[in-house]
Amino acid sequence: MNHLIDRRLSGKGKSTVNRERFLRRYKTQVRAAVKQMVGERSIKDMDRGGEVHLPKKDIAEPSFGFGRGGEREFVLPGNKEYVTGDRIPRPKGGGGGNEAGSGDAQDSFVFSLSREEFMHIFFDDLELPRLARTVLGTTDQFKSIRAGYTTQGAPANLSVYRTLTNSLGRRIALGGAIKQKAAEVEAELERAFHEGRGEDVARLEAELTRLRGRHTKLPFLEELDLRYRNRVLRPEPVARAVMFCLMDVSASMDEEKKDLAKRFFTLLYLFLTRKYKQVELVFIRHTEEAEEVDENTFFHDTKSGGTVVLSALEMMDTVRRARYAEGWNVYAAQASDGDAFGSDPAKSARFLREMILPMTRYYAYIELAPEITSHASNLWAEYEVLAGQNENFAMRRAARREDIYPVFRDLFAKTATQK
Amino acid sequence: MSDATPRKAISTGADWDFDLIETYDAAIADIARNEYGLDTYRNQIEIITAEQMLDAYASTGLPVGYPHWSYGKEFIRNEQLYRTGQQGLAYEIVINSDPCIAYLMEENTMAMQALVIAHACYGHNSFFKGNHLFKQWTVPDAIIEYLHFARRYVMACEERHGADAVESMLDSCHALMSHGVDRYHRPAPLSLKAEAARLKEREAYAEKQFNDLWRTLPKTERPVEAKVQERYPAEPQENLLYFIEKNAPNMEPWQRELVRIVRKLAQYFYPQGQTKVMNEGWATFWHYTLLTRLHEKGLVTDGFMLEILKSHTNVIFQPPFDAKYYSGINPYALGYAMFTDLRRICEKPTAEDKQFFPQLAGSDWKKSLDFAMRNFKDESFIAQYLSPKLIRDFRLFAIADHESQSDLGVDSIHDEAGYKRVRKLLASQHSFEERVPDVQIQRYSRDGDRSLTLQYKLHRGRPLSEAAAEVLKHVRFLWGFPVKLEYLGPNDNVLETRQVA
Numbered sequence: 001m002n003h004l005i006d007r008r009l010s011g012k013g014k015s016t017v018n019r020e021r022f023l024r025r026y027k028t029q030v031r032a033a034v035k036q037m038v039g040e041r042s043i044k045d046m047d048r049g050g051e052v053h054l055p056k057k058d059i060a061e062p063s064f065g066f067g068r069g070g071e072r073e074f075v076l077p078g079n080k081e082y083v084t085g086d087r088i089p090r091p092k093g094g095g096g097g098n099e100a101g102s103g104d105a106q107d108s109f110v111f112s113l114s115r116e117e118f119m120h121i122f123f124d125d126l127e128l129p130r131l132a133r134t135v136l137g138t139t140d141q142f143k144s145i146r147a148g149y150t151t152q153g154a155p156a157n158l159s160v161y162r163t164l165t166n167s168l169g170r171r172i173a174l175g176g177a178i179k180q181k182a183a184e185v186e187a188e189l190e191r192a193f194h195e196g197r198g199e200d201v202a203r204l205e206a207e208l209t210r211l212r213g214r215h216t217k218l219p220f221l222e223e224l225d226l227r228y229r230n231r232v233l234r235p236e237p238v239a240r241a242v243m244f245c246l247m248d249v250s251a252s253m254d255e256e257k258k259d260l261a262k263r264f265f266t267l268l269y270l271f272l273t274r275k276y277k278q279v280e281l282v283f284i285r286h287t288e289e290a291e292e293v294d295e296n297t298f299f300h301d302t303k304s305g306g307t308v309v310l311s312a313l314e315m316m317d318t319v320r321r322a323r324y325a326e327g328w329n330v331y332a333a334q335a336s337d338g339d340a341f342g343s344d345p346a347k348s349a350r351f352l353r354e355m356i357l358p359m360t361r362y363y364a365y366i367e368l369a370p371e372i373t374s375h376a377s378n379l380w381a382e383y384e385v386l387a388g389q390n391e392n393f394a395m396r397r398a399a400r401r402e403d404i405y406p407v408f409r410d411l412f413a414k415t416a417t418q419k
Numbered sequence: 420m421s422d423a424t425p426r427k428a429i430s431t432g433a434d435w436d437f438d439l440i441e442t443y444d445a446a447i448a449d450i451a452r453n454e455y456g457l458d459t460y461r462n463q464i465e466i467i468t469a470e471q472m473l474d475a476y477a478s479t480g481l482p483v484g485y486p487h488w489s490y491g492k493e494f495i496r497n498e499q500l501y502r503t504g505q506q507g508l509a510y511e512i513v514i515n516s517d518p519c520i521a522y523l524m525e526e527n528t529m530a531m532q533a534l535v536i537a538h539a540c541y542g543h544n545s546f547f548k549g550n551h552l553f554k555q556w557t558v559p560d561a562i563i564e565y566l567h568f569a570r571r572y573v574m575a576c577e578e579r580h581g582a583d584a585v586e587s588m589l590d591s592c593h594a595l596m597s598h599g600v601d602r603y604h605r606p607a608p609l610s611l612k613a614e615a616a617r618l619k620e621r622e623a624y625a626e627k628q629f630n631d632l633w634r635t636l637p638k639t640e641r642p643v644e645a646k647v648q649e650r651y652p653a654e655p656q657e658n659l660l661y662f663i664e665k666n667a668p669n670m671e672p673w674q675r676e677l678v679r680i681v682r683k684l685a686q687y688f689y690p691q692g693q694t695k696v697m698n699e700g701w702a703t704f705w706h707y708t709l710l711t712r713l714h715e716k717g718l719v720t721d722g723f724m725l726e727i728l729k730s731h732t733n734v735i736f737q738p739p740f741d742a743k744y745y746s747g748i749n750p751y752a753l754g755y756a757m758f759t760d761l762r763r764i765c766e767k768p769t770a771e772d773k774q775f776f777p778q779l780a781g782s783d784w785k786k787s788l789d790f791a792m793r794n795f796k797d798e799s800f801i802a803q804y805l806s807p808k809l810i811r812d813f814r815l816f817a818i819a820d821h822e823s824q825s826d827l828g829v830d831s832i833h834d835e836a837g838y839k840r841v842r843k844l845l846a847s848q849h850s851f852e853e854r855v856p857d858v859q860i861q862r863y864s865r866d867g868d869r870s871l872t873l874q875y876k877l878h879r880g881r882p883l884s885e886a887a888a889e890v891l892k893h894v895r896f897l898w899g900f901p902v903k904l905e906y907l908g909p910n911d912n913v914l915e916t917r918q919v920a
Contacts, residue, residue, distance in 0.1 A: 063593075
C-alpha cells in the first residue's frame, strides 16, 4: 500500500536552471561585482569563484501588504512583568516590538558564484568564444626516450646482450640438426668399425668430418643477430612557462586603462595555466626606465614620467637571460598607450624583432586607445611592420573590454588548424 | 500501560535501510489506523539527498515546477544559509497529493526517519485528507499532473515567445499571487483533460477571430457616445488574477493561460497558509503520540525514544518575545500544545475547563480531535479551542499598537479578565484578513478608457506597504491599460488615489 522510492540517484541540480535565470536577471549587478573582484584580485587568483552582494530591495518580489500605521494588536508569548494597562515606549523604528533588532545585517542578499560562473561572466565580458580549453600550439622541446630495439643503428648503440642472445639462438637452431646427424653418423661409424666394414668406415669418417666442419663453420655473429638500442624523440612539453607583463605606467595610463590591461594580462595568464603546470609572472613597468616590480605595485602604484619602451624590452631580455634562459616557454604581453617619441619606437621594434621574438613563443601587444577610431601611435606604426613578418606576434588596439580577446584569436585559430 | 508481552525492538543503532523503513512504516501504520483510526491517503515515501532537499525547498516543496528566477533566488538563499551553517535542513517535506509524497533525507538516522514517517505520512497526510479547507480548495489526485502540465506549458511559451516575455508575465502574476484566490467559494476542480480541452478551445477561438482584413480598415475618430454605463463588474472582485485573466482587454491567449497557472498554484497553497498552526500541530501531536505508543509496545529502544524526544522538544520550543532568536509564535509549539491540551480537556478536565468547554470536557478525545481537525482553520481553531491554561503556559499577552498614541499599550494579559480578549486577538492574528490586505477590483471602464480601478478599504487605518506602488505597476502591465488604486476611509470616502497611466 505504501511505496518506498529511492530518489537519491535521480539527479540533483533541479534548481540549476532557476539559478541561471536568477543570474541572468541580475546580470548587470553580478557583472559589476565580478568587475570589482577582478580589480581586487591578483592575476593568479582570478581562476576561482567569488561572493556577490545584491541589495535586498533590488531582488524583492513585491506584493500587497500592510504598512506601518493605523491600529493593530498583536499577541506575544513569554510575558514576564506586564499587566494590563502598562505603557511601553515604542522600540526604535516604530512597528511592533518583535520587528526591532533584526536590523541591518540583512540589507544585502549574498551568494557565491562558482568558479565556472565567475569565469563565464569574466570571459563573457571579453566576448570570448568557447575556446578556453583549446590546447596551445605544440612545443619544440624533444626528449629522446628508449623505444625497444632495431636492426640498424650506430655501433655505439649496439645491445650486446640482445645481439648475443640472437646469435646463440641462431646457432642452436641451425647447429642442432647437424650435431644430431653427426652423433648418428658417429654411432654408425663405431658399429662399422667394430664390424670391420672398411669402406663404410672411410665413408662415414668423411661424412663425420664434413658434418663437424659445417658445425664449426656456423658464424658466431651474423648481420642478422645485430640489435641496436632504439631511441625516438618524443616532443616533450616544457612544463614551465614564464609570462612577462610589460606595461607603460606613464602619466597617461589611468585606472581605466590599467583595468583593461589587467584583463589582458589575466587572459593570457589563464590560457597559460591551462597549458603549463607552472607559470611564473614577471612584471616590468616602465616610464623612461624600466623596473621589475610585484603585482600590486604594478597595477596600483602610480609613477609619472615619460615613455621609453626600449627600456622595458631590454629589461625583459636581461631577466630572461638571467633567470629563464633554458627550459622555459617565454610569453610576453605588453600594454601601452603607445605614446613613444623620437627614435624609441623604431629602436624598440628592431630590438623586438632581433632579440626578443626569436626567443618568445608568443608576444602580444595591446594598445590602449581612448577610442578605437583615434589615430594610431608611432609605436603602433612600427610594430605593424613586425606583425606582418612574425607569426608569433599579435597586436590589437583596445578601447573597451570586448576588444581584448581578438588579440589572442590568431593564436587559437592557428592551433585549431594544426589540430 | 505497556503490553503484557514486551516485544523485541525493531532495530537498534542509527543506521537505516529500506527494509527497516518498511518495517517501521508498517508498525506505525498499524497503530495509526487500528488504534487511533487515522484516515490517510496512500503514502509515497521518497529518500532524497541533502542537495535534493535544497532543490525541493526552492520550489516551495513542489516536486515539479516551471522555471523562474525567484525559485533560483530562494535556492541560493537556502543554500547559502545551509552552507554557512545558519540553518539546518528540514527533516522532511510533504506534498499534499494523492498518493501523499513525503521526502526523507538520507542523512537522517533511523529514529529520525521514523519520526518523519509518523509526522508526515500519518500526521500531515491525514490532515490533508480530512481538513475541510484542503478538501475544498485542492485536488490532490490531480496536482502532480497539473504541475507537469504547467511546466510544459511555461517552457513551450518560452520557446515561442521568448524567455523574457514569459518572465515578465510571471513576475507580474507572482506579485498578485496572494490576490489570486477565491476566498469564499469553492473553485472548479482541476482535471488535466478539461484543461487541455479548454486550451484547445481558446486557440480555436483565436484562430477563428483572426482576419487580416481588420488590420487594413482605416481608423475612425468617432467620439465615444456616452452611454448609460452599466457598472462592471457588478460586484467588487476579490480575485484579481481571475478577473484579469477573464477580462484583460488585450491579453494574448497564452498570457491568459499563464495567469491561470499562477492562480491555480496560489489556490493550491491557499489552505496551507491558513492552517499552519493546525497542520503542524496535528502532525506534531501524532508523531509524538504514535512514537510513544511504539515505545510502550516495546518496539523501539529507550535510546531511540531519547533521540526522538530531543528533536521533538526542539521543534516545539517557543522562545519568549524578548529572546534574541524570537521570530513570532512557533506554529509547531502552539498547534502541538493545543491538540495536547484538547486531549487533556477531554480526559482530565478541570473546573475551569468545564466552564470554558462544557461540550468537550469528558468527551471521547479521539472524536473531539478529529472533529477539530476537520472543521476548522487556524483562526477559528484558536478562537474555539485556546484554553486559559495554555494562555497561562505560554504567558501570552497582547500589545496594542495605535498610531495615535506615542507608546504601546498592554492590551490584555493571561488573567481572568484577559483570556477571552487574548484568545480573540491571537485568533484574528492568524486570519487571512490580517495578513493579506483586502484589495478588490471596483470598476472596469469597459466603454471608456478601459482603465481598471482597485480599491483598498483601510483596515483599521492601516495603510498598504510601500511595495503597493510596485505591485500596481505589475497590475498595469497585466491589464495593459491605466490602473487606479483608491484608498477608502471608514465612511467609504476616497482618501487617496494612486494611478499608473
